[in-house]
Amino acid sequence: xxxxxxxxxxxxxxxxxxxxxxxxxxxxxxxxxxxxxERCDGCGHCTASCPAGVxxxxxxxxxxxxxxxxxxxxxxxxxxxxxxxxxxxxxCGRGAFRMTQEFELASRDRDTLVMVxxxxxxxxxxxxxxxxxISDSPSSNWPSIxxxxxxxxxxxxxxxxxxxxxxxxxxxxxxxxxxxxxxINNPIxxxxxxxxxxxxxxxxxxxxxxxxxxxRNMAGPLIEAYNATPxxxxxxxxxACSCAGGVFSGSPETMGGTDRVIPVNTYVPGCPPxxxxxxxxLLMTLEREAPRFAKIVRRRESTPGx
Amino acid sequence: MTTVAQVxxxxxxxSAELSNVVDVPGLAFKPTGTGRxxxxxxxxxxxxxxxxxxxxxxxxSTLVATDERSRTGDFLLRALVMxxxxxxxxxxxxxxxxxxxxxxxxxxxxxxxxxxxxxxAEMFGFELVEHPEPYRHLQHEHTAWDYHPLRKDxxxxxxxxxxxxxxxxxxxxxxxxxxxxxxxxxHAGIIEPGxxxxxxxxxxxLHLQIRLGYQHKGVEKLFEGRRPADxxxxxxxxxxxxxxxxxxxxxxxxxxxxxxxxxxxxxxxxALALELERLANxxxxxxxxxTDIGFAYGASHFGRLRAEFxxxxxxxxxxxxxxxxxxxxxxKHGIDETLLQEIKGWIPRVRADFSDVADHTFSSxxxxxxxxxxxxxxGRAARAFGMVGPAARASGIAHDTRRDFSLPPYQALGFExxxxxxxxxxxxxxIRHREALHSMELILHILRSMPSGPIRVPLTRFxxxxxxxxxxxxxxxxxxxxxxxxxxxxxWRVRVRDPSVQNWIGLALAAELNTVSDFPLxxxxxxxxxxxxxx
Numbered sequence: 026x027x028x029x030x031x032x033x034x035x036x037x038x039x040x041x042x043x044x045x046x047x048x049x050x051x052x053x054x055x056x057x058x059x060x061x062x063e064r065c066d067g068c069g070h071c072t073a074s075c076p077a078g079v080x081x082x083x084x085x086x087x088x089x090x091x092x093x094x095x096x097x098x099x100x101x102x103x104x105x106x107x108x109x110x111x112x113x114x115x116x117c118g119r120g121a122f123r124m125t126q127e128f129e130l131a132s133r134d135r136d137t138l139v140m141v142x143x144x145x146x147x148x149x150x151x152x153x154x155x156x157x158x159i160s161d162s163p164s165s166n167w168p169s170i171x172x173x174x175x176x177x178x179x180x181x182x183x184x185x186x187x188x189x190x191x192x193x194x195x196x197x198x199x200x201x202x203x204x205x206x207x208x209i210n211n212p213i214x215x216x217x218x219x220x221x222x223x224x225x226x227x228x229x230x231x232x233x234x235x236x237x238x239x240x241r242n243m244a245g246p247l248i249e250a251y252n253a254t255p256x257x258x259x260x261x262x263x264x265a266c267s268c269a270g271g272v273f274s275g276s277p278e279t280m281g282g283t284d285r286v287i288p289v290n291t292y293v294p295g296c297p298p299x300x301x302x303x304x305x306x307l308l309m310t311l312e313r314e315a316p317r318f319a320k321i322v323r324r325r326e327s328t329p330g331x
Numbered sequence: 332m333t334t335v336a337q338v339x340x341x342x343x344x345x346s347a348e349l350s351n352v353v354d355v356p357g358l359a360f361k362p363t364g365t366g367r368x369x370x371x372x373x374x375x376x377x378x379x380x381x382x383x384x385x386x387x388x389x390x391x392s393t394l395v396a397t398d399e400r401s402r403t404g405d406f407l408l409r410a411l412v413m414x415x416x417x418x419x420x421x422x423x424x425x426x427x428x429x430x431x432x433x434x435x436x437x438x439x440x441x442x443x444x445x446x447x448x449x450x451x452a453e454m455f456g457f458e459l460v461e462h463p464e465p466y467r468h469l470q471h472e473h474t475a476w477d478y479h480p481l482r483k484d485x486x487x488x489x490x491x492x493x494x495x496x497x498x499x500x501x502x503x504x505x506x507x508x509x510x511x512x513x514x515x516x517x518h519a520g521i522i523e524p525g526x527x528x529x530x531x532x533x534x535x536x537l538h539l540q541i542r543l544g545y546q547h548k549g550v551e552k553l554f555e556g557r558r559p560a561d562x563x564x565x566x567x568x569x570x571x572x573x574x575x576x577x578x579x580x581x582x583x584x585x586x587x588x589x590x591x592x593x594x595x596x597x598x599x600x601x602a603l604a605l606e607l608e609r610l611a612n613x614x615x616x617x618x619x620x621x622t623d624i625g626f627a628y629g630a631s632h633f634g635r636l637r638a639e640f641x642x643x644x645x646x647x648x649x650x651x652x653x654x655x656x657x658x659x660x661x662x663k664h665g666i667d668e669t670l671l672q673e674i675k676g677w678i679p680r681v682r683a684d685f686s687d688v689a690d691h692t693f694s695s696x697x698x699x700x701x702x703x704x705x706x707x708x709x710g711r712a713a714r715a716f717g718m719v720g721p722a723a724r725a726s727g728i729a730h731d732t733r734r735d736f737s738l739p740p741y742q743a744l745g746f747e748x749x750x751x752x753x754x755x756x757x758x759x760x761x762i763r764h765r766e767a768l769h770s771m772e773l774i775l776h777i778l779r780s781m782p783s784g785p786i787r788v789p790l791t792r793f794x795x796x797x798x799x800x801x802x803x804x805x806x807x808x809x810x811x812x813x814x815x816x817x818x819x820x821x822x823w824r825v826r827v828r829d830p831s832v833q834n835w836i837g838l839a840l841a842a843e844l845n846t847v848s849d850f851p852l853x854x855x856x857x858x859x860x861x862x863x864x865x866x
Contacts, residue, residue: 029628029691039635051642053649053664076564110564110655193521197548199862200523201571201652204615207521211618211634225519240865241491242471242545243524246516272568277491278480278549297571299651 039212044308048128048301055109056127058102062142064121067097074116077265077272077296079103102140104130105282106269108296131293131306135284138268138292188220189311192230192254196247197279198237201297202264206234208300221307227251232259232310238266238279239286251287259310262289263303265296272296341417342368345387352383363422364587366737367800371424377408380423382440384412389421390717390730393811393828394447395798396455398483406432406455409798410444411811415735422798427457436462443717446832446864454481454551466499469544469865480552481824487552504530504538512847516545520851523861527850534846539839546865554825559585559793559814560659562822566812567654569827570863575608575653576805577827577863580812582659583801588816589659589790595782597661598739603674603777604644604653604662606770609806611640612858613721613763613770614685619855620760621692624701632688639681643674661787675778682771689764702756706841706853709754718837719830720808721766722857724750725758732804744776759856793820805830807860829863 041048050056072080082097102113113122132138195203209216210223224230227250239247251260262283265271270281283289293306342360349358353375360368370380385391389412396408405426412421427434434457438445449468452459456479459465470478475492479485503511509532516524524545530538550569554562566581567574579601586593593601618633641651648656648664656663692698713726723730731748733741749765751758793799799814808830817823838857842850 028687032632032687032691033628036632036635039631051646051649053647054645055649055655074561076561108564108654109650111649112564194517195521195523195546197546197862198523199568199571199574200860201568201574201654203521203523204572205651208634208638210521211638212631213635213638223521227517237546238548240546240548241474242547243516245473246524246545250517272565273548273550273553275488276549276553277487277489278547278552296568296654297652 040215040218041213043214043301043304048299050126050128054126054128055111055124057104057109057125057130058107058111058113058122059125060100060102060140060142061121061123062144064119065100065142065144066119067100067144068118069097070116070118071100071113071122074112076110076112077106077108077270078274079106079269080113098143098145100142100144102142103138103269104140104294105135105138105292106265106271106274107294108265108272110296128295128299128302129305130295130298131291131302131309133291133309135268135289135292138294188222189232189307190222190224190230191232191234191307192224192227192250193234193236194227194243194247194250196235196237196243196267196283197240197273198264198266202236202267205297205300205303206236206263209303214300214304216304216307219304219308227253228255230254230258232261233287234261234263235267235283235287235289236263238270238273238276238281239283240279244280244286247283247286259290260287261291261293261306261310263293263295263306264298265294268292268294338362339417339419341414341419342421345384345421348383349380353379360421363798364800366418367420367422369422369424372407372426374425376423377410377425378435378437381410381412381444382437384421384423385441385443387414388416389414390714391441391443392717392719392809392833393813393826394444394451395813395824395826396451396457396481397815397824398455398481401483404428406457408434408451409813411800411813413735413809415730418736420736420800420802431456431458433458433460435460436465438462441717442715442836443833445716445836447828453479455479456482464499464502467544469547471544472496472498480549485552487555498542501528501540502538506532508532509537525861529847529850531847534848536842536845536847536850539842539850541835541839543835543861544865546862548862548866550866551825551827554822557822559588559816559820559822560790562814562825563658564655566827567652567657569866570829570831570860571652572612572860573608573805573807573810573829573863575604575657576803576807576810577812577829578654578657579605580801580803580805580810580827581814581825582657583803584799584812584814585659585793585801585816586790586799587801588793588797588799588814590794591660591788591790592739593661594785594788595739596665596784597786597788599777599781600647600662600666600786601657602740602744603666603774604647604656605803605805606774606777607640607644607647608653610767610770611637611644612806613767614640616763616855616858617689617692617760617767619858620702620756620852621698623851623855624698626692626695626698629688629692629698636681636685636688639677643677646670646673658787660790661785663787665786666781671778671781675775678771678775682768685767685771689767693761693764699757701849701852702760703753704755705845705849706756706759706856707754708837708841710752712840713837716836716840717833718808719833720804721759721762721806722808722834722837724748725762726754727752732802732809736802738803740777740780741773744773744780746773756852756856795820795823807831807858807863808834827863827866829860829866831859831861831864834859835864
């Protein structure tokens with residue numbers, strides 16, 4: 026008994042004060058790949074090496090038409106399905122790719138996860154301001170994680186009675202993402218200090234957190250879980266598979282991503298995303314979705330007899 | 332270790348009795364590699380020789396079917412039987428011809444074949460006869476019944492044909508007061524999907540059936556056509572918690588085809604990574620067991636400790652799950668003196684920390700009272716079903732691939748597996764405790780004896796039409812990966828046998844006659860992979 030107490034006192038607080046305290050990353054950690062457009066000659070070695078097939082060389086499309094004839098003039102990297110394996114870095118003979126240590130890549134807009142590089146030197150170098158930007162592009166207006174953390178407590182307090190209840194659905198996941206989602210509940214990351222809790226049934230949930238590319242056999246149960254979640258509800262896709270199919274894209278046995286089955290509010294790329302990245306995604310979803318929820322809650326309150 | 336030149340006594344004994352079992356002229360065990368022998372192909376070999384070998388102390392480990400119709404006109408089934416005490420692998424081959432070949436099940440004599448036979452039948456379109464449950468195992472009722480994805484004439488890009496079918500029946504246990512409890516596919520915790528059907532009398536589980544396949548992603552088909560080196564990324568994602576072990580088994584298989592051995596330094600680094608993975612998972616499982624019995628002290632401390640191992644894994648490989656670390660021919664990153672010394676200094680600290688928590692947990696009466704005599708799995712059942720890993724070792728089966736088969740560097744380190752004999756949840760918890768301590772000891776040995784030299788060798792040519800075999804003791808048990816490449820050196824067939832395939836039935840048996848409320852505890856004590864099973 027005393028030894029247990031002694032151990033507890035001796036250990037002290039294990040919890041990292043994320044997001045205020047930044048994650049300590051080892052030098053070998055692989056985050057988002059980055060591209061030096063100057064060095065790229067469009068040889069396509071990276072495209073062939075990518076296990077998730079998210080690097081594509083191509084030409085601009087005119088509307089929905091076919092690409093114009095001529096050599097490839099754009100290289101796109103879809104971070105949503107990227108496994109951060111570094112195969113592109115190894116494949117590139119010209120050192121155009123490098124792995125950065127950025128991992129807080131969650132996005133509410135699927136398109137901002139696509140990194141676009143123009144190979145013919147035309148001015149615009151990326152698609153937008155999301156995590157899919159290329160490093161030396163103009164500064165982004167991406168909300169800083171500290172800012173998100175600050176407003177979070179307040180927002181959840183207002184809207185969900187100080188809590189957000191999540192139902193996790195693993196749909197074809199290799200279980201690495203599941204383990205990382207479990208890890209945000211451990212003493213190190215401790216999601217409950219944000220009022221975030223995992224619940225046993227979609228009936229109690231405010232959010233469905235989906236991992237895996239959605240195997241065919243799980244598509245039905247996932248839709249049922251979605252329908253069983255009361256409105257207003259959120260959906261967060263966690264991991265490369267859930268965002269875009271990941272390494273399983275191309276298999277007819279998977280649906281190729283959660284958004285092919287149910288609408289998704291937030292995408293958290295990574296293979297698997299580290300716990301801080303998942304927390305980041307959760308915090309971000311709440312900030313953005315807050316106004317919509319407030320409206321629904323107000324509407325309910327103003328309805329007589331509700 | 333056995334060399335190809337000398338025929339081991341066991342094989343001589345088996346050869347002497349072979350003619351009593353099958354009457355095929357000229358049939359003999361042919362050496363195919365170090366400690367590996369093959370038999371056949373010949374008619375009826377599967378249903379006659381495999382039960383014979385299992386009766387002689389073999390363990391049916393893996394069934395590998397291939398569609399060789401374009402080459403020989405037939406399907407070929409290989410059954411890998413392991414003789415753990417002798418470190419021998421015997422491959423029994425049989426051809427099957429016809430549009431719907433008939434596979435005569437041996438499950439009634441060799442229960443270990445039960446799920447793999449069903450998998451072979453549905454994936455290759457065999458008619459399974461004499462099997463107690465001849466239903467599809469991984470594909471569900473909404474898939475057309477004549478869809479057999481691993482046949483070569485099924486395009487990997489074609490959408491799966493659907494049908495309006497009905498799920499196969501459960502074996503119903505009926506009687507007064509007996510009720511059915513369906514659980515899943517979506518479970519209450521943050522775990523993978525699967526369906527459990529309990530037949531219970533009050534609180535007591537009379538019978539449990541486990542239906543999986545929800546995680547089926549067509550992984551084996553997805554491998555086909557890739558370059559061998561590119562398959563590693565997919566192998567890592569067969570079961571995320573065993574990412575390294577699966578990648579290691581896959582790399583061993585293709586190194587076998589290229590007839591290359593990873594350099595000694597790479598073998599040491601691979602062993603280091605494998606033990607780190609084992610530690611993270613064993614410690615995490617102990618935490619999970621504590622969670623399931625409401626022992627918050629253990630749950631949070633083991634949860635905290637697990638992160639330590641993941642952090643070291645990340646320092647070594649750049650990924651918390653060691654993804655991207657194993658590569659064909661060796662490992663991706665070396666270890667520098669700083670990291671080596673850091674791990675060396677860290678092990679004694681983390682071992683003391685872990686031992687404190689484990690001692691407190693195992694000396695707590697509340698913990699032992701909940702675990703003891705719960706979820707008993709007899710050694711006889713574990714042996715019959717060919718169970719592997721800690722789950723089998725907790726039932727007294729002292730089998731460990733690290734010792735039994737010549738996987739460097741474990742032999743040089745003088746490794747001995749741990750085993751327990753009480754067969755219950757306590758045994759499976761204690762096995763994890765002891766193996767974790769072993770692994771920390773092993774890591775120190777590995778670091779002390781770290782050889783110098785290269786960490787990677789190139790693989791140039793892959794021998795076509797040969798079965799490349801990789802066998803690794805992951806934290807959950809023996810992983811077997813078989814690889815065959817075609818003439819263009821592209822992957823032609825990859826067979827992955829996760830330990831879960833053999834162990835799921837153990838959970839169903841262990842849960843019987845326990846209370847429904849103890850089921851989560853039994854489940855956690857096995858902690859099997861759904862994804863690795865469903866592929």
